[in-house]
Amino acid sequence: MGGATKTARGEKKMARGEMPGHDMPLDRELEDLSPALRWREWMLRVEAVLFAAAEPVSREILGRVVGKDCSVELLIDDLQEELRDRPYELVSVAGGWQHRSRSAYAPAIRAAAAPTRSATETLSDGEAMLLMAIAYYQPVTRGDLSKIFGKEVSRDTVASLRDAGFIVSGPRSPTPGAPYTYVTTKHFLSTFGLETLRDLPDLEALEDAGLLRRGEARPGAISDPAAEMEDDGRALAD
Incomplete structure (x- = not known):
């Protein structure tokens, strides 16, 4: 009872x-x-x-x-x-x-045109391209990124992506001087609706869809992006 x-x-x-x-x-x-x-x-x-x-x-x-x-x-x-x-x-x-x-x-x-709870940061074309390169080739140094684009990558552009929460410093590179690398964050995955880095579209598919010019953001001295993304743990927490 x-x-x-x-x-x-x-x-x-x-x-x-x-x-x-x-x-x-x-x-x-x-x-x-x-x-x-x-x-x-x-x-x-x-x-x-x-x-x-x-x-x-x-x-x-x-x-x-x-x-x-x-x-x-x-x-x-x-x-x-x-x-x-x-x-x-x-x-x-x-x-x-x-x-x-x-x-x-x-x-x-x-x-x-109402303010939303999860407004996505507005990226310039240059910032968007740089973020895409980091996502596909992480962990990647600023020097590597400069090789990818064929010109010096601005520290300010890297800083803007960091301030927006899309990237953080990764492990130091084994190259001379041991520069820091950059990797994407969970905020990056969340913003772009990805469960893991394996959900990134294939570069060739982007080119076929006309969203990327042939050969653009393809490095000459960086290893295969599929191998770089094998460990999903590289998408670090914010």
Whole structure:
């Protein structure tokens, strides 16, 4: 009888939006709730965290708001099913999940000209080309980048990509002087909708699509980009 009363009390609090209390430690297990309501509350918590987050959220972080035996992947599956007919969705990107508007509604969002929560930094053509070269040939030094483009790469351009959170310093190069290399970040993956560096489009495909001139950003002295990207760990955390 007591157990049934506790469950009914918990369900009433849930219906009033009072689960859990703001001044109490988060109850992850929610044992006072029926299995159906417990699962529903976990789904809502996960969705709330994803909605509020500025960057993709990992499974480990989402695990902090649900029961220890709860499957975050199954929660995400149910949330994705619920959002099937909505203009936004949950996507797997950069080692986590993120709320994103569906691409079909991009024209409407642009036409509205309203500030967005995840506005992408505007890159100049030069910055975009440099970022692409770093992404494909990382870890790469500024000297290597200069060889790729056939001209000196500006320190200011590299600094602008670093300030935007797209790149960080990587391991030192084994070449004379041991200069620092540059690698992309998880913010880079998130901004461009990539799960890992393996999701980068093939250079030949970019050329075939007319998005890259033949031979442009192809180095003469840099090793094969497929080998350079073999270790996805080179996309470092911000």
